[in-house]
Amino acid sequence: MKTLPTYLQGISRVVVDAAVTDSPVAQRVRQKLPHLTAEVLAEGEALSSGLAREDILYLKRYRGRFLRHCPGTSHYRCCGYQIVHIGENCPLRCSYCILQAYFQDRVLKVWANQDDLWRELDQAFSANPDRRYRVGTGEFTDSLVLEALTGYSRDLIEFLGSYPQVCLELKSKVVDLSWMDVVRDPSRVLPAWSMNAPAIADHEEQGECASLEERLAAARTCAREGFRVCLHFDPMIHFSGWQEGYARTAEMIFDHLRPEEIAYVSMGSFRHMPDLKRCIIENFPGSGYIHGEFITGIDGKQRLLRPLRVEQFRFLADALRRGGLDRQLYLCMESDEVWQAVFGRTPADLGGLYRHLMAQAFGE
Amino acid sequence: MNTVDTLPRDPACATLLRCRAEDMDADGAWLFWSNPPSPALYRSLKDHGQLVPVLVDGKGARPVLVAGAARVVALAELDREILCMDLGLLSAEDRGLAYVQSNAGAELTDGQLVLALRYFNALPDVNMERVLETLGLEARSKRLRLIRSWLTLPARWDALLVAGAVPLACADVLEVFAADDLEALEALFATLSWSRGNAVNVLTWIREIRARDGVSVAQVLEDAGLREILAAGLSPKDAMTRILHEIRLRRYPVLSDMERDFIDTVRRVSAGTRWRIVQPDVFESNAVELSVRLTSPDGLRAVSAELALIAAREDLDSLFPLGGK
Numbered sequence: 216m217k218t219l220p221t222y223l224q225g226i227s228r229v230v231v232d233a234a235v236t237d238s239p240v241a242q243r244v245r246q247k248l249p250h251l252t253a254e255v256l257a258e259g260e261a262l263s264s265g266l267a268r269e270d271i272l273y274l275k276r277y278r279g280r281f282l283r284h285c286p287g288t289s290h291y292r293c294c295g296y297q298i299v300h301i302g303e304n305c306p307l308r309c310s311y312c313i314l315q316a317y318f319q320d321r322v323l324k325v326w327a328n329q330d331d332l333w334r335e336l337d338q339a340f341s342a343n344p345d346r347r348y349r350v351g352t353g354e355f356t357d358s359l360v361l362e363a364l365t366g367y368s369r370d371l372i373e374f375l376g377s378y379p380q381v382c383l384e385l386k387s388k389v390v391d392l393s394w395m396d397v398v399r400d401p402s403r404v405l406p407a408w409s410m411n412a413p414a415i416a417d418h419e420e421q422g423e424c425a426s427l428e429e430r431l432a433a434a435r436t437c438a439r440e441g442f443r444v445c446l447h448f449d450p451m452i453h454f455s456g457w458q459e460g461y462a463r464t465a466e467m468i469f470d471h472l473r474p475e476e477i478a479y480v481s482m483g484s485f486r487h488m489p490d491l492k493r494c495i496i497e498n499f500p501g502s503g504y505i506h507g508e509f510i511t512g513i514d515g516k517q518r519l520l521r522p523l524r525v526e527q528f529r530f531l532a533d534a535l536r537r538g539g540l541d542r543q544l545y546l547c548m549e550s551d552e553v554w555q556a557v558f559g560r561t562p563a564d565l566g567g568l569y570r571h572l573m574a575q576a577f578g579e
Numbered sequence: 580m581n582t583v584d585t586l587p588r589d590p591a592c593a594t595l596l597r598c599r600a601e602d603m604d605a606d607g608a609w610l611f612w613s614n615p616p617s618p619a620l621y622r623s624l625k626d627h628g629q630l631v632p633v634l635v636d637g638k639g640a641r642p643v644l645v646a647g648a649a650r651v652v653a654l655a656e657l658d659r660e661i662l663c664m665d666l667g668l669l670s671a672e673d674r675g676l677a678y679v680q681s682n683a684g685a686e687l688t689d690g691q692l693v694l695a696l697r698y699f700n701a702l703p704d705v706n707m708e709r710v711l712e713t714l715g716l717e718a719r720s721k722r723l724r725l726i727r728s729w730l731t732l733p734a735r736w737d738a739l740l741v742a743g744a745v746p747l748a749c750a751d752v753l754e755v756f757a758a759d760d761l762e763a764l765e766a767l768f769a770t771l772s773w774s775r776g777n778a779v780n781v782l783t784w785i786r787e788i789r790a791r792d793g794v795s796v797a798q799v800l801e802d803a804g805l806r807e808i809l810a811a812g813l814s815p816k817d818a819m820t821r822i823l824h825e826i827r828l829r830r831y832p833v834l835s836d837m838e839r840d841f842i843d844t845v846r847r848v849s850a851g852t853r854w855r856i857v858q859p860d861v862f863e864s865n866a867v868e869l870s871v872r873l874t875s876p877d878g879l880r881a882v883s884a885e886l887a888l889i890a891a892r893e894d895l896d897s898l899f900p901l902g903g904k
Contacts, residue, residue, distance in 0.1 A: 506791035508831050510861040520834050521862050552865050 220363055222306050222423040229253040231274040235327035240365045241274050247364050269306050269321035277326035281335045288514035291548040292562050295569030298354045301367050302326055305357045307388055308422035310499035311450050316491040325365055333374055340378045349576045353386025362391045369394040372404060382576040384445060388424040390433040402578055405478050406437045407445035412460025415452050431471035438476035449483030449547050451527050453507045453519055458530060465534035474539035479575045482531055483547030484524040486516045528557040593664045598642055600655035605644040609675040611694040616653035624653050629662050634677055637665035645674050646681035672705050679713050690741030693729050725750040744768040746775040752782040760796035771815050781823055784830035837862055844897045852885035865899050
């Protein structure tokens with residue numbers, strides 16, 4: 216049996232809803248974790264409140280909506296990406312991760328009732344076959360971190376192969392390319408990796424994340440196989456030495472990828488609800504960036520003071536432009552004022568961010 | 580307090596006795612709220628005598644005072660015998676509870692609660708549920724959580740709380756400081772009594788500067804010129820304003836510069852007018868807001884002319900430093 220990646224070896228309990236014990240996902244998990252006997256939750260029974268740890272894998276019958284809009288905030292420009300909700304939480308330990316404050320526990324949850332997911336997606340995509348969709352699974356979990364156990368992205372790619380109007384983005388901090396052989400059309404799948412300054416990747420992305428080099432090497436593999444990739448500098452962190460750090464990462468990108476192999480690159484400054492600050496101070500007391508000059512933004516979130524954000528965005532954007540990127544660059548959740556200051560244009564000049572990124576995603 | 584309320588035991592079982600102050604053990608740790616007798620109490624005892632007995636545990640070689648320390652001091656000064664109610668043999672916990680109950684007539688302050696819980700926490704096998712009930716504290720209340728945080732501080736900090744120099748709301752912030760940092764912080768509160776909001780802010784900023792820059796609290800305070808501010812002979816209010824300003828300047832250096840520049844610009848642009856100009860979004864947007872308060876049509880005409888003067892200025896770009904033209 217192939218050894219599981221290190222980031223999955225800490226799983227010590229599997230809990231499964233009775234309704235999904237025979238689901239493909241549950242069968243795969245049983246096969247991959249034969250030494251663990253799954254605890255079955257009867258219909259109506261909930262995971263006990265004491266079970267809050269990240270070493271528990273919970274295969275759940277999910278009853279909510281699978282296809283959702285990204286929870287963008289008001290007053291700032293959202294990219295309009297839609298979420299295919301496949302589960303919650305992540306075994307990686309990134310100090311800045313919003314999921315620490317977003318969810319009440321750290322249990323790794325996977326929505327194992329995939330038939331319900333397929334039904335909902337089919338209804339949505341078939342109802343309006345001329346409409347295009349840019350969807351992704353990396354909002355409430357890492358898209359690929361559980362792939363070695365669940366094969367979820369592989370299933371999703373196979374399913375979406377019948378819907379050419381849908382472009383799927385898989386956003387991750389690990390390297391798992393096991394899904395690649397089921398892709399019918401590489402132009403409809405966008406492998407994506409989080410990027411950051413090396414010091415941030417080394418110190419703030421704990422828990423066996425792939426190194427920046429490994430991520431970029433994987434991106435290059437994808438590009439050589441005909442995929443275009445996405446890179447996300449989100450969150451950018453303001454720390455002592457950030458200029459050298461982000462400049463180095465920009466160099467690394469162009470050591471691995473050609474500009475035309477990149478569909479888009481996002482830049483988002485670290486922002487957070489007040490609760491996250493408390494989590495970071497408690498869980499990662501060495502993470503001094505949380506004490507930067509944050510102010511309360513118009514949406515109520517804490518944001519780095521605008522001139523500091525603009526300075527970082529401009530710096531990185533200039534470095535990426537020098538490598539040949541331009542219209543692929545966008546800002547995540549920023550105001551027109553910041554767009555103007557960084558790029559000299561606003562989303563309106565691009566025809567609207569949603570439309571622009573849709574075109575980028577579909578390679579137009 | 581010259582009264583006795585509910586006692587921990589049936590008063591019918593209690594007996595009365597008289598003794599002199601020097602024959603009584605009045606040094607118990609459960610007398611945690613003791614204060615010198617007030618002039619009013621002293622006058623009352625002098626003019627009307629002792630109307631209510633103090634509480635004692637009389638089962639030992641000499642009576643042990645359980646409650647009524649101020650009366651004992653006053654009666655000793657008046658050279659009078661003390662009327663005591665003997666509650667019988669009491670444990671240290673019961674003595675503390677009797678003391679609390681004998682003083683239960685008034686709303687307990689944060690300082691009193693901390694002093695009481697510091698006493699009870701030090702006892703072995705204490706029934707904390709009963710203690711909290713007697714003190715009127717909800718087990719899951721924010722107040723109790725803060726008190727528990729406070730109890731992690733050195734006991735000498737209690738005097739600052741009791742004196743009102745540090746609000747209990749600071750407990751969460753204070754508990755994360757190391758011993759040497761706490762020692763440095765005492766200078767902030769030795770002569771100044773801080774409001775809750777200001778105290779939480781100044782401590783939070785100091786903690787964050789310390790975490791961000793990796794320097795000691797003593798260094799942060801020295802950089803902020805605390806010693807000079809305290810020695811400058813300012814009023815307490817002015818001293819605290821100055822300390823807050825200096826600490827905030829170090830916590831938010833770029834924002835502080837922007838605010839200072841904006842205020843300078845507003846002063847220049849709106850000088851001689853009634854218009855108030857503010858930046859409403861912590862510079863998150865390019866917007867500024869102008870407002871004026873009017874009481875008459877003439878006033879409206881006058882401020883309109885003033886606004887026209889402002890609009891005619893050629894240095895308005897500095898009012899929108901991030902927005903450009």
